Amino acid sequence: MFGIHWAYIVLLLVVVLIIFGPGRLPELGGAVGKAMKEFRKATSDITNEITNAAQAKPEEPASTTVTSDSAAKGPSEATPPPKN
Numbered sequence: 841m842f843g844i845h846w847a848y849i850v851l852l853l854v855v856v857l858i859i860f861g862p863g864r865l866p867e868l869g870g871a872v873g874k875a876m877k878e879f880r881k882a883t884s885d886i887t888n889e890i891t892n893a894a895q896a897k898p899e900e901p902a903s904t905t906v907t908s909d910s911a912a913k914g915p916s917e918a919t920p921p922p923k924n
Contacts, residue, residue: 860868 857865
């Protein structure tokens with residue numbers, strides 16, 4: 841299990857029991873459970889956002905290129921000449 845020997849886990853549980861006592865262990869377990877639940881929810885939300893962003897079709901930018909017809913005509917007559 842995660843590369844941790846079972847004896848270390850038992851030793852850790854004994855130390856936690858000595859430090860916090862049997863009365864606070866249920867509270868501690870509940871707090872750890874809530875924290876794990878929130879962490880899983882946050883990671884799944886982030887994963888879903890990234891997946892949706894990757895699957896969304898990117899919008900094509902508006903065309904700003906000059907066509908050969910408009911380039912051959914020169915500036916439009918509707919635009920006033922620049923003032924000096």
